[in-house]
Amino acid sequence: MTQKPLISARNLSVSFPVGGSVFKRQQLKAVDGVTLDIPKGSFFGVVGESGSGKTTLGRAFLNAVPIAGGQATFDDGSVQFALDNMSASDLKSYRRLAQLIFQDPYAALSPRMTVRDIIAEPLEVMGITKTRAETDTRVREIAAKCRLSLEHLRRFPHAFSGGQRQRISIARALACGPQFVVADESVAALDVSIQADILNLLKSLQQDLGLTFMFISHDLSVVAHTCDHVAVMYLGRIVESAPTRDLFRNPRHPYTQALFSAIPSLDPDDQGSAQKLQGEIPSPTNQPTGCKFHTRCPHADDLCKRQEPALEADGGGHQVMCHHWKSLMAVA
Amino acid sequence: MSLLDVQNLTLQFKTDEGLVTAVDDVSFTLEKGEVMGLVGESGSGKSVTAKSLMKLNANNAVYGSGSRIDLQLDMGNSVDVMTLNRPKDLQLVRGGAVSMIFQEPMASFAPAIPIGKQMVEQLLIHTDLSKAGAKALSIEMLDRVGISDAATRFNQYAFEMSGGMRQRAMIAMALSTKPQLLIADEPTTALDVTIQAQVIDLMKELVAEFDMGIIFITHDLGVVAQTADKVAVMYLGRMVEQGPVRDVIRNPQHPYTRGLIDALPKLDDLDAPLIPVPGDIPSPLERPSGCVFHTRCSQSLGHMCQTQIPQWSHRNLDHKCACHLVLEGAEK
Numbered sequence: 001m002t003q004k005p006l007i008s009a010r011n012l013s014v015s016f017p018v019g020g021s022v023f024k025r026q027q028l029k030a031v032d033g034v035t036l037d038i039p040k041g042s043f044f045g046v047v048g049e050s051g052s053g054k055t056t057l058g059r060a061f062l063n064a065v066p067i068a069g070g071q072a073t074f075d076d077g078s079v080q081f082a083l084d085n086m087s088a089s090d091l092k093s094y095r096r097l098a099q100l101i102f103q104d105p106y107a108a109l110s111p112r113m114t115v116r117d118i119i120a121e122p123l124e125v126m127g128i129t130k131t132r133a134e135t136d137t138r139v140r141e142i143a144a145k146c147r148l149s150l151e152h153l154r155r156f157p158h159a160f161s162g163g164q165r166q167r168i169s170i171a172r173a174l175a176c177g178p179q180f181v182v183a184d185e186s187v188a189a190l191d192v193s194i195q196a197d198i199l200n201l202l203k204s205l206q207q208d209l210g211l212t213f214m215f216i217s218h219d220l221s222v223v224a225h226t227c228d229h230v231a232v233m234y235l236g237r238i239v240e241s242a243p244t245r246d247l248f249r250n251p252r253h254p255y256t257q258a259l260f261s262a263i264p265s266l267d268p269d270d271q272g273s274a275q276k277l278q279g280e281i282p283s284p285t286n287q288p289t290g291c292k293f294h295t296r297c298p299h300a301d302d303l304c305k306r307q308e309p310a311l312e313a314d315g316g317g318h319q320v321m322c323h324h325w326k327s328l329m330a331v332a
Numbered sequence: 333m334s335l336l337d338v339q340n341l342t343l344q345f346k347t348d349e350g351l352v353t354a355v356d357d358v359s360f361t362l363e364k365g366e367v368m369g370l371v372g373e374s375g376s377g378k379s380v381t382a383k384s385l386m387k388l389n390a391n392n393a394v395y396g397s398g399s400r401i402d403l404q405l406d407m408g409n410s411v412d413v414m415t416l417n418r419p420k421d422l423q424l425v426r427g428g429a430v431s432m433i434f435q436e437p438m439a440s441f442a443p444a445i446p447i448g449k450q451m452v453e454q455l456l457i458h459t460d461l462s463k464a465g466a467k468a469l470s471i472e473m474l475d476r477v478g479i480s481d482a483a484t485r486f487n488q489y490a491f492e493m494s495g496g497m498r499q500r501a502m503i504a505m506a507l508s509t510k511p512q513l514l515i516a517d518e519p520t521t522a523l524d525v526t527i528q529a530q531v532i533d534l535m536k537e538l539v540a541e542f543d544m545g546i547i548f549i550t551h552d553l554g555v556v557a558q559t560a561d562k563v564a565v566m567y568l569g570r571m572v573e574q575g576p577v578r579d580v581i582r583n584p585q586h587p588y589t590r591g592l593i594d595a596l597p598k599l600d601d602l603d604a605p606l607i608p609v610p611g612d613i614p615s616p617l618e619r620p621s622g623c624v625f626h627t628r629c630s631q632s633l634g635h636m637c638q639t640q641i642p643q644w645s646h647r648n649l650d651h652k653c654a655c656h657l658v659l660e661g662a663e664k
Contacts, residue, residue: 049524050495161612162374191373191551196595197608218524221597225606248602262529263599264554268577276533277526280494 004077005037006180006212007061011070012084013236014053014060018285028284030056032236033070035311038180040076043206043213045227045244047220047259051281053236054216058182061214062098063091074098076179096126099178103185105165109157115168116153119143122176138175145205146171163194167201174205182214187222199226220259224248229317232256235284235292238311242318252320252329254297291323299324335404335545336362336385336513342396343384343569351394352616354380356569356624362513367539367546369560369577371553371592375613377569378549382515385547386426387413405429406512428458431506435518437498441490448486451505458509473504477534496527500534507538517549532559553596557581562650565589568613568624575651585653587629623656631657 014031031053038044038061046054059065061072063083072083074094081094099122102108109118119139122128129135143153146167157165166186173181183202187195203226206213217223223230224244231241232255240253251257258277279296282288290307294300303323313319322328343355355377362368370378383389385401401413403425416422434440442450448470455466467486474482477500490498499519506514516535520528536559539546548559556563556577563580565573565588573586584590591609598604611628614620620627626637633656642654 049526163612192553192595193373193592193609194612195608196597196606199597199606200608219597220525221599224599224602225597245602248599259525260599262525264529264532264552264558266554266557266581266593266596266598268557268581276529278530280496280527 004040004075006040006076007038007072007074007214009034009036009061009070009072011035012057012060012067012072013069014056014065015068016065026285027068029236029287030284031060034236034238036231036238036241038212038214039229040212041206041210042229043203043215043227045215045217045223045230046233047217047223047230048233049218049281051235051284052233053284054233055184056236057233058100058184058214058216061180062100062182063094064100074180092126096128096176097178098180098182099173099176101166101169101173101181101183101186104189105162105169106189108169109165111157114154114156115143115148115160118157118168119153119171119175122172126176128176142171142175145174145208146201161194162190163197166190166194166198170198170201170205174209174211178211180212180214182216184216185218186215188217188219195222202226221263232259235281235287237292237321238319239293239321240319241311242320243316246316246318250318250329252318252325253293253322254299254328255293258296291321299328333404333410334361334402335364335366337400337402338385339400339402340396340398341381341384341401342399343380343389344394344396345390346392346394349617353619354393354569354616355384357396358566358569358571360564360571360574362545362547364512364545365539365543366562367548367560369556369563370547370549370566371551371556371563372566373551373613375568375616376566378566379517380569381566382432382517382547382549385413385513385515386430386432387416387422388426388432403429404512406510423457427454427509427511429511430513430515431509431511432515432517433499433502433506433519435521437495437502437522438490440502441498443490446487446489447493447501447505448488451486451501451508454505455508469508470504473508474501477501477504477507477538478530479504495523496530499523499527499531503531503534503538507542510542512544514544514546515549516546518551519548520555521550521552528555535559553581553592565592568616568619570624570654572625572655573653575647575653579647579651583647583651585647585651585658586625586655587631587657588625589653591628623654633657633660 012034015027015029017025018028019025048054060067067084074081081090116139120135123135129138187198215227227244230244230247231238234255240256277296288295291304291309294304309321309323311319311321339359341355341358344351344353372378399414402410403413404410413425451470452466455461471482471486474485479485479500520531560577562576564571567588573589584593594607622638622640623642626632636656642656644652644654645659646652
């Protein structure tokens with residue numbers, strides 16, 4: 001990883017106030033002390049169960065949720081932004097550089113706007129194009145990249161299938177020419193047959209336009225096929241982070257191993273030999289002490305209950321947050 | 333005699349645009365203790381087929397005159413669901429002999445009534461149990477599906493439970509009336525992989541224990557491989573391939589089945605390209621003539637596929653496929 005990071009976070013935390021009265025109000029730590037670098041031009045995957053804080057992390061990088069602590073910066077070589085401390089005018093210019101693709105293409109598009117208007121809206125709102133002719137040229141250009149025809153641009157979203165709608169939302173996100181795109185579960189709502197198509201499209205757009213993607217997903221097999229680098233999140237922490245191949249060949253954290261064993265195999269005779277995870281992710285308002293994963297970890301001991309492990313790195317960019325990963329790897 | 337024998341099921345919906353065919357000449361059987369996976373993209377008619385078994389489709393549904401659905405009731409006598417019309421007669425089937433689990437557990441429980449009250453209500457309708465007996469059975473079932481502290485949970489509302497727990501409660505509720513047939517409509521799609529693995533294990537255990545038939549609707553072939561004994565693949569209202577799960581997954585005959593398998597990201601080969609099924613599923617208003625799949629089929633034989641509906645060809649006793657290409661191959 002010699003590339004300069006486009007996004008980098010140091011000890012980043014995001015919390016939300018929860019609870020009824022002002023006096024009883026607790027802080028829910030959705031993202032808790034995350035340190036990570038997203039290299040420029042990479043396809044960076046973030047996986048985890050619901051409630052692990054992956055969406056909140058993505059939103060923090062887009063400055064769509066208030067950052068409670070730590071630093072996050074955006075640096076594409078010519079402009080820098082400190083995401084944790086941003087003025088209103090900075091935010092306005094940052095919006096052109098960082099965009100979001102939503103999960104549900106059925107909910108993300110206004111039913112009352114034509115596809116052309118949907119894609120043109122960010123251009124007009126941000127004042128990127130001055131005349132209608134200019135807007136139209138830009139819209140057609142980006143639509144063609146997302147395989148939408150001129151005929152499609154005249155229609156309303158209801159006339160499209162899920163895969164086509166997702167292509168419209170991708171076109172909208174890319175219309176203003178961003179550098180950094182957060183794709184939040186962008187294929188989760190699609191059929192497998194269409195999912196492959198959208199993944200291939202995202203990948204080719206990334207290469208053509210030199211984009212940096214943060215790809216949030218709960219599906220490890222999807223992440224394995226698209227991303228260069230994967231971070232696994234659990235209860236607001238990154239518990240393991242590694243180049244994709246490394247992670248899939250050699251998962252070190254017991255949580256990552258459990259996620260792998262939970263993927264249903266296509267072979268009916270392969271019953272999933274490894275241990276399956278018991279229980280559910282604890283509530284973020286009532287987090288376990290020590291290692292956050294110890295309540296569900298088959299290898300947990302007293303040390304795990306008392307003390308939180310640090311994120312250990314090796315030379316190859318593989319980081320893991322577990323007291324026992326070395327001894328566990330030795331056994332395996 | 334089979335538990336369920338569906339013959340030539342055809343179903344059309346009356347809409348403003350005319351009659352829309354949702355299910356076209358579908359036949360299959362299901363034995364006791366057998367799990368059938370029903371696979372296909374959204375819009376392929378899987379849910380509509382399953383709902384027909386309880387005549388749960390909307391009022392504008394028109395069933396074809398040759399359709400028969402013979403369902404065995406618990407005392408050994410059987411009934412043709414198609415001939416039932418009065419709500420009182422249908423009650424024998426709906427929630428009695430057949431139960432259904434839906435995809436979104438939050439949407440299928442009433443939000444303002446405690447879970448337990450909903451479970452008791454259906455038991456009072458479908459069984460002769462007293463109120464106290466129904467409560468005892470409900471708590472026992474909640475306990476059986478792995479919900480800890482079932483007596484407390486009995487009085488809770490759906491919003492107080494996590495997604496996985498709600499789906500467990502849904503399963504407990506569906507099974508408490510001891511149905512002959514359970515229809516599970518994408519029961520794990522909204523869940524995390526780890527929770528999905530738990531729910532799948534639970535369902536496998538319960539089939540063995542209760543000895544009922546299950547129709548498992550999903551678009552995830554991995555889930556099918558892990559749960560089902562046999563598979564039926566649907567496309568645009570027609571069944572295109574049927575057979576034992578090992579045959580269909582290891583030796584898919586129909587180009588559509590093969591397409592679905594190829595589109596799936598595989599973990600053992602990260603470099604394998606994802607091959608989407610080209611194009612989108614056509615609108616049911618513009619059903620292709622001949623083989624319904626010919627518009628997206630890469631191996632279409634031209635005129636024959638465009639004009640003639642392919643007949644079933646048997647690869648072996650149980651494994652059959654409706655495709656001209658396979659028929660041609662068999663004759664040569």
